[in-house]
Amino acid sequence: MDGTNLRQSARSSAAFLRSVADQDWSVTVPSLGWTGSRTVAHMCETLLWYPTDLANGPQPLDTMQLSVPDGPDGNSREALVTTLVTFADVLAHVVDGVPAGWRGHHSWGLADASGFAAMGCDELLVHTWDVGQGLGARFDPPPVLAGMVARRLFPWAPVDRDPWQTLLWANGRVDLAGLPRQVDWQWHCAPLSEWTGRASGLT
Numbered sequence: 001m002d003g004t005n006l007r008q009s010a011r012s013s014a015a016f017l018r019s020v021a022d023q024d025w026s027v028t029v030p031s032l033g034w035t036g037s038r039t040v041a042h043m044c045e046t047l048l049w050y051p052t053d054l055a056n057g058p059q060p061l062d063t064m065q066l067s068v069p070d071g072p073d074g075n076s077r078e079a080l081v082t083t084l085v086t087f088a089d090v091l092a093h094v095v096d097g098v099p100a101g102w103r104g105h106h107s108w109g110l111a112d113a114s115g116f117a118a119m120g121c122d123e124l125l126v127h128t129w130d131v132g133q134g135l136g137a138r139f140d141p142p143p144v145l146a147g148m149v150a151r152r153l154f155p156w157a158p159v160d161r162d163p164w165q166t167l168l169w170a171n172g173r174v175d176l177a178g179l180p181r182q183v184d185w186q187w188h189c190a191p192l193s194e195w196t197g198r199a200s201g202l203t
Helices: 003-019 036-056 077-097 113-135 143-153 163-170
Strands: none
Touching: 003 077, 003 113, 003 143, 036 077, 036 113, 077 113, 113 143, 113 163, 143 163
């Protein structure tokens, strides 16, 4: 996965968020306990943390502090969406610009550029779905894109199901028939060549 996929995810997320901009983003997202505004602000923060971590390399970078304000005294909804798209583009540039084989720190593994691209897409798509759940609105990203994220981050996930539902299942959001609900889940952000063939974080 690469910067193109990140920009696709950001466009899909932004289009949905703008379509529900007139609704109440102070409503709590059931799966997170955050408001819709805080969820979008979290997405923005993550999308700027990821390029910083990737550019810095394998060691954690503890000097950076990042906060995107939300709520009545914070950024407007349009400003949050604009920030989301902008930070996704920053990540896309770094993902596409690092040398081949470059790795960056993540608490779940040393991720390569494709891993950071997939993590950014996952944050965009799944948290946009979360916002929609809080608002009673349905978000459905392109199935091909959802399938790419699922295969990159969750190589143990089934490939014979709806790709978007599979990605939501892998992130602990929904049930899939015949499979346990994911609770303490993790993704595989290190290169796929290092996957041991076992599922990570499955309950």
